[in-house]
Amino acid sequence: MRLILVGLIMTSLGCATRVGSGSISASNIPLSEGYVPKTRISQRECNWRFLGMVPLGAEVGVSDLQERMSRGANGLANIVVENENFFGILVNAHCIRVTATPVTTGGSDAQ
Amino acid sequence: MHSKNALQLGLLLTLAAGLVGFRNVSMSSSASDTPLVRTVESKTRTNATKCSFYALGWIPTSEPTTLDGFLREMAAGTDGMTDITVESSSTNLLLVSWQCWRIAGTPFSWGRPLVAPVAAPAADGSAPVTPDGAAADAAPVAANPAPPEEPAAAPAPVPVAAQILPPPPPQAAPLTERLLKQIGVKKPESEDAFRQLCTEVWNLRQQNKLNDRDMVQLTRSGQGKVAPGSDLMTILKAGLDD
Numbered sequence: 001m002r003l004i005l006v007g008l009i010m011t012s013l014g015c016a017t018r019v020g021s022g023s024i025s026a027s028n029i030p031l032s033e034g035y036v037p038k039t040r041i042s043q044r045e046c047n048w049r050f051l052g053m054v055p056l057g058a059e060v061g062v063s064d065l066q067e068r069m070s071r072g073a074n075g076l077a078n079i080v081v082e083n084e085n086f087f088g089i090l091v092n093a094h095c096i097r098v099t100a101t102p103v104t105t106g107g108s109d110a111q
Numbered sequence: 112m113h114s115k116n117a118l119q120l121g122l123l124l125t126l127a128a129g130l131v132g133f134r135n136v137s138m139s140s141s142a143s144d145t146p147l148v149r150t151v152e153s154k155t156r157t158n159a160t161k162c163s164f165y166a167l168g169w170i171p172t173s174e175p176t177t178l179d180g181f182l183r184e185m186a187a188g189t190d191g192m193t194d195i196t197v198e199s200s201s202t203n204l205l206l207v208s209w210q211c212w213r214i215a216g217t218p219f220s221w222g223r224p225l226v227a228p229v230a231a232p233a234a235d236g237s238a239p240v241t242p243d244g245a246a247a248d249a250a251p252v253a254a255n256p257a258p259p260e261e262p263a264a265a266p267a268p269v270p271v272a273a274q275i276l277p278p279p280p281p282q283a284a285p286l287t288e289r290l291l292k293q294i295g296v297k298k299p300e301s302e303d304a305f306r307q308l309c310t311e312v313w314n315l316r317q318q319n320k321l322n323d324r325d326m327v328q329l330t331r332s333g334q335g336k337v338a339p340g341s342d343l344m345t346i347l348k349a350g351l352d353d
Binding site: 003004006016017018019020021022023024025026027031032033034035042077078080082086097099 | 115118119122133135137139141142143144145146147148149165167168169177178179182195197199201203208210212
């Protein structure tokens with residue numbers, strides 16, 4: 001029994017890993033001089049999966065986060081996207097963090 | 112007995128796999144981290160690496176480095192970076208793993224505008240992006256601000272503001288500093304005042320088709336015609352009266 005327990009713990013630890021990656025972008029819309037930056041914001045969302053493939057909850061992508069962060073502005077500038085993957089024995093998580101500066105273009109209304 | 116052997120073998124394999132570990136590398140690139148709305152003056156290309164360590168694959172041993180934080184650290188003191196390459200490598204062993212960011216980029220400072228800048232003030236009071244991009248950098252950066260609960264109201268239409276004063280060309284600042292030094296006057300502490308002075312000096316030079324040597328000569332001759340302590344523009348204009 002003790003051996004099984006040790007085996008399970010070792011297996012869990014052996015499988016628990018994380019992998020990260022990231023990218024940078026100047027903006028998600030074409031910008032010319034005169035745009036107005038707002039306060040820089042950051043949002044993070046995680047998508048969980050059971051046994052690597054069964055989604056637990058609605059999936060949220062980078063575009064969903066960007067759309068949410070763009071509300072009240074025309075677009076985003078100085079965008080940094082970070083991906084983080086956690087692989088456990090039973091569940092996997094894929095987390096996305098988007099950090100950006102919402103901007104409004106001069107003289108036009110935000111959508 | 113067979114099951115015990117199988118379990119031991121499984122355990123050994125897991126351990127071996129964990130000790131051998133694995134490494135994952137990814138890469139991305141970007142033209143710039145800031146919208147390039149004007150020409151830029153590139154500085155020396157730079158690169159740096161920063162790693163975060165995790166115990167048992169997921170417990171951070173110190174505050175993990177975020178890509179955004181690292182990028183801002185690297186771009187500190189400049190207006191932004193161009194030609195950016197981001198490499199991410201994750202190495203996982205049984206007990207410890209680490210993830211490293213490597214950023215290579217060329218820092219820049221703003222040069223001349225690409226088009227005549229026209230900006231409107233924001234409805235929320237934030238400043239438009241100024242010719243030197245200061246407003247974008249000056250905006251407070253919250254570490255993890257709460258997401259907006261509901262969409263902010265769209266800013267009301269505002270009248271287009273007066274044209275922003277474009278920055279003087281790059282040569283204007285050293286020239287103005289040299290002329291100030293010559294008459295023994297300190298460079299204005301306010302960046303705006305200095306930029307304004309540089310623009311005036313440059314305009315005077317352009318209007319009268321003067322070169323650097325002419326400007327120095329003008330300062331010398333003008334200095335003798337005005338009261339001690341007069342400002343640079345007064346001296347230059349007095350020099351022009353000849």
